[in-house]
Amino acid sequence: MLEKLLRWLNENIVLVLSGLMLLRIGFLFGNGLGLIGDESYYWDWSRQPDWCYYSKPPMVAWLIGLSTWLFGDNTVAVRLPAVVLGTVFLAYFQALAQACYGKRAAAFALLLMLATPDNVVANLVMTIDPPLYCFWIISLYYLHKALFQRQTRAWLWAGCAAGLALLSKQVAIALPIMLLLFIGLDRQRYHYLKREFWLYLAPIILALLPILIWNHLHDWIMFAHSKSHFTGKPAGAGTSIWKYTRDFFVYQILLISPLIFGLVIAVSLKNLTAYRHLAAQEQFLTLMGPVLLLGVLVLSFIQKVQGNWPMPFYFSALILLAGYWQQGHRQKLFHYALLSAYLMVAATYLLPGILAAFDLQNTKLDPTKRFKYWPQLAENVQQARLAVPGLEQRFMVVVGHRNLASELAFYLPDHPKMYRYGNDGAMSQYDLWPGPQQFNGANGMILSYGLKQVPEPVNTAFGHVRFIAEIANPKNPQMPYYLFWGENLQHWPVAAGGKANQEE
Numbered sequence: 001m002l003e004k005l006l007r008w009l010n011e012n013i014v015l016v017l018s019g020l021m022l023l024r025i026g027f028l029f030g031n032g033l034g035l036i037g038d039e040s041y042y043w044d045w046s047r048q049p050d051w052c053y054y055s056k057p058p059m060v061a062w063l064i065g066l067s068t069w070l071f072g073d074n075t076v077a078v079r080l081p082a083v084v085l086g087t088v089f090l091a092y093f094q095a096l097a098q099a100c101y102g103k104r105a106a107a108f109a110l111l112l113m114l115a116t117p118d119n120v121v122a123n124l125v126m127t128i129d130p131p132l133y134c135f136w137i138i139s140l141y142y143l144h145k146a147l148f149q150r151q152t153r154a155w156l157w158a159g160c161a162a163g164l165a166l167l168s169k170q171v172a173i174a175l176p177i178m179l180l181l182f183i184g185l186d187r188q189r190y191h192y193l194k195r196e197f198w199l200y201l202a203p204i205i206l207a208l209l210p211i212l213i214w215n216h217l218h219d220w221i222m223f224a225h226s227k228s229h230f231t232g233k234p235a236g237a238g239t240s241i242w243k244y245t246r247d248f249f250v251y252q253i254l255l256i257s258p259l260i261f262g263l264v265i266a267v268s269l270k271n272l273t274a275y276r277h278l279a280a281q282e283q284f285l286t287l288m289g290p291v292l293l294l295g296v297l298v299l300s301f302i303q304k305v306q307g308n309w310p311m312p313f314y315f316s317a318l319i320l321l322a323g324y325w326q327q328g329h330r331q332k333l334f335h336y337a338l339l340s341a342y343l344m345v346a347a348t349y350l351l352p353g354i355l356a357a358f359d360l361q362n363t364k365l366d367p368t369k370r371f372k373y374w375p376q377l378a379e380n381v382q383q384a385r386l387a388v389p390g391l392e393q394r395f396m397v398v399v400g401h402r403n404l405a406s407e408l409a410f411y412l413p414d415h416p417k418m419y420r421y422g423n424d425g426a427m428s429q430y431d432l433w434p435g436p437q438q439f440n441g442a443n444g445m446i447l448s449y450g451l452k453q454v455p456e457p458v459n460t461a462f463g464h465v466r467f468i469a470e471i472a473n474p475k476n477p478q479m480p481y482y483l484f485w486g487e488n489l490q491h492w493p494v495a496a497g498g499k500a501n502q503e504e
Contacts, residue, residue, distance in 0.1 A: 002335070006107040013094060020114075021087040024123050028076045028083065031124075031352055033371035035075055037403030038127050040374070040410040043068070043078050044418070045429060052214035054429040055225045059168040060128045073415055079126045085134040086123035090114075092134075093315060096141040099149075100281055101323045109322035115341035116318075118255035118311055120348045128169045129308060135165035136312045139175055140288055146196065148281060159200040163207030170226055171312065176204055178287045185283070218432060230303070241303065248300040251307030256314060257344050259337035264317045267324060268294050282320065289316030373474040377481070378411030381447065384469045384483050385412075388445070395436050397421060397486075399458065400449035402428035408447070421493070423455045435492035446484040447471075454484055463488030 009016060035043070045053050046065035052058055063081040071077035093113055098106035113119055122130050142158035145151045165172035183189040183197065215222050253261050268290030271278060275286060293313035299305050325334045347354070352368065355361045361368075388394075397419045398405045405418040420430035436444060446454050446465070459465050464487045471481040 005111075006104055009107040009110060010103045013091075017087055017090055020090070021083055024083045024086070025076075025080070027124070027349065028079050033075075033124075033352070033368055034375050035078060035407070035410060036125060036370055037401075037407060039078055039125060040406035041402060041429070042127065043073070044406045044409050047417075048433065050214065051210040052218075052222055054221055054427065054432055056128050056169065056222070057167045057211055059131045059164065060126070063131060064126060073410070079124065082126040082130040083123050085130040086119070089122075089130075089134040089137050092137045092141045093319075096137065096144060097319045097322055099141070099144055100285065100319055101326055105322040105326040108325055109319050111338060112260060112318045112321060112341075113315075115338050115345060116256050116260065116314070117341075117344050117348050118314075120345055121255070122311075129311065131168040132165055132172060133312060133315075135161045135168060136172065136175070137315055139165060140316060143179065143200075143288075144281075144284070146200070147284060152196065152199075155196045155199040156203065159203040162200070163203040166204060166207050167211070170222075171309070174292055175288075176201060178292065182284055182287050186280075221427075221432070229306075241301070244304040245300050248305050248307055252310070254344075255307065255311070257337070257341035259333070260318075260321075260341055263321055263330075263334070263337060264290070264293070264314060265297075267320050268317060271320065282323075285316040285320050289313040290320070293317060369475070374407040375411050376474040377471075378408055380471045380474070381408060381481070381483070382412055384471055385445065388468065388485065390443075394442065395419065395439050395444040396447065397436065397444055397458070398447045398449075399423055399451060399454060400447075402426075402430055404447070404449060405430055419492075421455065421458050423451075436489060437492045439489050440491070442489055444486045444489060446486050448482050448484070449473075450479045450481075452482055454486075457493035458486075461489060461491055461493050462486035463490060 042060045043064050045058075045061035046068065049061065049065060050058060053061065063085075064078055067080050068074075068077045071080065090110065090113065094106050094110045097109035100106075101109075122133060139158045139161035142154040142161060145154035146158055162172060162175045165175065179200070180197070183192050211222070256264065268286070271282060271286040271290055272294060275283060278286065290313065293310045296305060296310040296313070321334075325331060355366055355368065385396075396408075396416055398408065399421050400423075402420060405420040409415060409418040418430075419436045420428070422428070422431060444462075445468075446458060448454055452467075453459070454465055466485050466487075468483045468485050471483055473480050
């Protein structure tokens, strides 16, 4: 049965990918899940296009901006690029696997990839990961052509894809570094350093230049933020590093599936210890994924590591798995791994229905809660706004998390420009953008989370501040929001204690 499925996949790959894309677009329309904080935050970035932002390169904002320019400011438009990029990713992933091990293994590799819950999430939520994944695998595909099929032009295409990956997320700098390591570990490859490697590197440098210039003009804020992730200390006073290590491994198991994760680790360790004896192609795939993955796993025993950091490193590892499967290694285990993983994928897609059927919506067991309450909060805030005359003549400030500013900007019907005062020492993109100084002399609304009085710097920034209304919090009724009216803005305070290494 499996062999028939593999043959059918190879014969109908375009139909499969097209059908999958249409199904996923349909899921976007029908799932009823609102934007998470990161999505609305990047959407707000997209309204002010730039060459870089506080914590990330600009690609996610550019893509969201293009999509919403075409289709409007709505949830589907924000997430549509994730589905398109995910489909392109699958096409190049299958093509790379086929170039490495042939059609049969390529079809099996595609089944492995589709069996990972992370592939579901990456086609549902539009964060920095979908463009990174897409351009990462494109770069590997053309590097394989350049190295093993001797196609000179492929070096340039690989460099262009790596440059786009770098414009998506900083971790893409690993691509040229690992390529240089691959070349440097074998004297027979040194000749690539004379011309081909520089052809590859040129578009990467071109992509990096605007990021460097922007950071030079903004006190290297993105690099300071990135550096803060490698402090060597667990984030959170009094929290054991073992808790973070445990959480990280649980995250990997949930996103990759238990058996596939175990197989990936086993193959990664095997290839690392036997690296010198591997064929050049296996050495390439090992360096471009498994070695990096193992490095992140080791790092998780030293400090807090975000669960999505190693996701691109699984791509070449899954292709290696398909190669081992084709050689006849542990085929029953592979089949059990696929079956269990697809059960997890099915549960992911059916989760909204399962929660509704068992009356678990909005309970502690509902992992989709974080998608749901922002539209209701925006509706509550809008009702309070409409109760005060002259809506078009006032601006709005939030005191609280950056997600509060970006989610209200997205879900309030007029998509107002939001200003944020950070009272917790954590910086965000809102601290880099100008404050509401242009409204000096005007009136504004101030929304705070859990604070019955606005912070003193905000209070003294206005001629007079008065309480308007308490607003129900759909997520936590015991912690309402409070709305204030500020009259005659006189200046705008700078939030005290903001640090680049404490983004919310």
